[in-house]
Amino acid sequence: MSIRMLKTLIAIADHKTFSAAADAVFVTHAAVSQQMRSLEESWQVKIFDRTTRTPEFTPVGRALVSQAREVVRAYDNIVPAVLGDGGLRGEFPLGAVATTLTAIVPFSAALLKNSCPELHLRLYPGLTNQLIPQVERGTLEAALISRPPALAPSLVWRSIAQEKLVLVTSHKVQSDDAVEILRSYPFIRFSRDAVVGTLIEKCLSDNGIAVTDTMELANLEAIYGMVIADLGISIVPDPCIKLANEPPLRRISLRGLNAPVRELGLIYRKDTTKLRVIEEVATSIDKALAIGTFSSDSIRLAT
Incomplete structure (x- = not known):
């Protein structure tokens, strides 16, 4: 053996x-x-x-x-335990929902690389309900996900950030009335297989808003592209870290609709031996959030 x-x-x-x-x-x-x-x-x-x-x-x-x-x-964990480095070297398998891969993950990964140069993040994109069992099994050490309705007792949840839901439209849409827009334009759904997709579905249902579906996508950038092309409107989480060059979209508040908030967080096993690494990952994310905008200049200034 x-x-x-x-x-x-x-x-x-x-x-x-x-x-x-x-x-x-x-x-x-x-x-x-x-x-x-x-x-x-x-x-x-x-x-x-x-x-x-x-x-x-x-x-x-x-x-x-x-x-x-x-x-x-x-x-x-044998070598890290002997050397006392807390595992801050080698590969660290981290899952992440797709919506975090545009800004929060690359920004925090760059900061982590600066503070822990011998540590390499191996990223595994996926939906929240796909990543959770991988953390439970130990295939992934941790995952950055949307908070699910419930978690197994063997897992720890560490809250990272909250993102409001917003309505996104092309600049051809002139109205500022979210309900009117939702009822008048083709709707691009965020995949209902994703936690954020179920939050959006609940928001529409709770407010009695019937939309005209045109497509259902799981990728935030794909949704942005369709909206920019004026192929429909959508509801998406407003990113907690902005891009220096934001997509040319209108973002309209859902105030008055009692829209839920998407909560992002890290999950990991209670018995993990990589807690030191997870703390470093969380610290890097916190630093990125404090800066708030992702660009090559922000990385350079932060490191």
Whole structure:
């Protein structure tokens, strides 16, 4: 048995098939199969039920995956624990919702690189409900997400910022009445698979506003592009960090509609061994938020 075999076992649990796990750990499908048979022979247990087309974990196999995660996590922390650097070197897998990738993530990552030059963020974009289970499993050490309705007891929530929802239109739209605009123009929905999409849906429903859907997108930049092209209007979170060159859009307040606020935060496991790194990530985000505008000049001045 080796740590590499345990990592392959975990990859199978995370990626569901031997082929996908092989890609994740950079070996062949045959090597994955061989490693798993070696584990079964070494431990004298049946890890997989091979009577199905795609091998599935037995109850013993699922229990072994859980223990393997703990062993691998402890192994990965051996050197940082001895050196006393808190893990501030090497790679740190961080998930992030797509709306944060334009400003808050690159800005804070630049600040983090300056303070921790030996630490490398490996970013994994995704929706909140996709990133949470990856943090729970230990595939990601932390994730910057929209606050979900509930979190598992094994996770910690650290609030980062709040973003109001705003109506965005092209400059051809002259009205300042949000309700009138929403009822009169084609509506570009923020994906309802995203937490912010459900907040927007609730806002419209609570206020009895019927919109005419034209498309549904999950990417903030894509929504901006469609709105700039005058293909519709949309409701989006107003970014907590502005771009130096903001898209040419009108942003109209939803005051009077009791619109919910999107809360951004970091989640991580209570038993994480990378708390020092998470604190550095959070500190870098706080610094970026205090500056408020993302540009090459703001990075230069901050570092």
